[in-house]
Amino acid sequence: MGLGEAVNGALEQGKKSMSGVISSVGPYMLAVGNGLTNLVLVIFAAIFLAADPDVYRRGFLHLVPEKAINVAEASLGDAWRGLNGWMKGQAVSSVVVAGLTWAGLAVLGVPSAGGLGVIAGLLDVIPMIGPVIAGVPAVLLAFTHSPMTAFWTVVLFLLVQQLQGNFLQPMIQKQAVDVPPALLLFSVLAAGMLFGPLGVLLAAPLTIVLFVLTKRIYVRSLLGKDVKIDGE
Template sequence: MDDQASHNSFVRRCFAVLAIVALAAVILALGNLLLLIFASLVVAVILRAIARQFMRFGLPQGLSVTLAVLALFALLGSVAWVFGGLIITQFAALAVRIPEAIDATQVAFDSWGIDYDVRQASRDIMAQISGLSRRAGSFAVSAGGAVTNVILVLAGAIFFAAQPELYREGLLRLIPKEREALARKTCDDIGRALGLWLRAQILSSFIVGILIYVALKIIGVPSAAALAIIAALLDFIPFIGPVFAGIPAVLVAFSVSPVTAAWTLGVYVLIQQLQGNILQPIIQKRSVDLSPAVLLFAVVAAGSLFGIVGILLSAPLTVVGFVLVQRVYIEQVLQKEPKRPAGGASAE
């Protein structure tokens, strides 16, 4: 009996490894398309969260999702109407100030005897960004451009949000019957983890943006609103995002004075510490317990495989990967108790 049990356990492990390898091959072959689908699912989670507020009044699911879409567009339109002129002006000014700031920083470094080519470093950074863009750009060109991809993501999100049970049940029909219960629990965990992560991350980004804006206005850094928006958006990218957000801010501050640049660097370091030691643990507590090293290398891996799109989606991709590892490998292969979203233990 022991030999038979060991044999069965070995076979299960082999099948698990083969399944992981096959899944990795499919992801690499259809990476860009799968990223579009995943982006639609992430947006669908947002729409479902908004639609749930309308469902509380007894409205049908389809109507609630429609109202959620209208509410989201109304919110974005209102922000653009009220702040659009200011944002465009600040970003235009920022685009003009960046080259001037690079030259001012180079002059300051030369006067201090610091042998560092800031201009070359800026060109290297732009080359890296262009490389990432080209890595994700071939699919965008073949599919009709970035605008087409955005429309596809929004359309897919509306369909997913309007009838999530239809697509989930269709997916579950592809799963062997003896594994259907596991797949159902995994889908539930993924949906819950993504929803919790999104809500906490949006709150974190909002707080970071407000803090950056207030601090830069106090210091006297130009284009504070544009720099705060950049910081809030890049906060969605763990670790790497805040670093890249601080580079243009420090350069612009150098165009004012080295002292302003030093204060700006201190502000970004302080807020990064606040985000990493207070806001990020809150996000993990309300979604999944991911270690900082896992998040960091997930960003690097996603960027290497899928370019900028992969970097933007690296955090939710890691959340989904964590749930899959817990349910498929930890629970089924190792026969251990899996961790569930929001730090809870499995409650079968």
């Protein structure tokens, strides 16, 4: 019928377009796969550590010189108290943030208010940056309702963030370790650049551990300065 060349041309163009799509999407799919793999590894590592922590504690202390055993044991105790307090305070903060966000978005008539509230509560574990990330999808969905709803959604997230920063966050620091806010912010940014989303998620607890270990091992033991260690 004389259509052979046209059909072949269309097939070749289709193959080129499909190859372009695959080459563009491939790196993103690889990054998502790597992120999920790392997350699963971290979860299983946490389960193994939590199942029998004394095994790893004794193994670590076996590697420490005899004269430093007392300092190492005290450091592990400091890290445990800091993380324990942070987890308790953060759990309360996440529940409060999720509940307030859910209720506020429901009153404003924003679609999927419950899901957005859960996202806000989960992202509350990321200091300072988490509320901003959680607010983006909420504002975009609010625009589907009306621009005024989007405006009040921004106001809602600002109010919740002020409550979290001025009340909930000090409560968490009181329960855990009083880490300077600037140090916490820079640690989140550095962990994100070095380790990606997983680093951002783990930045706060890792910063707490490094903070108390620096106080105990470096400032008090090596420098000999009388510094107050939280939880003592």
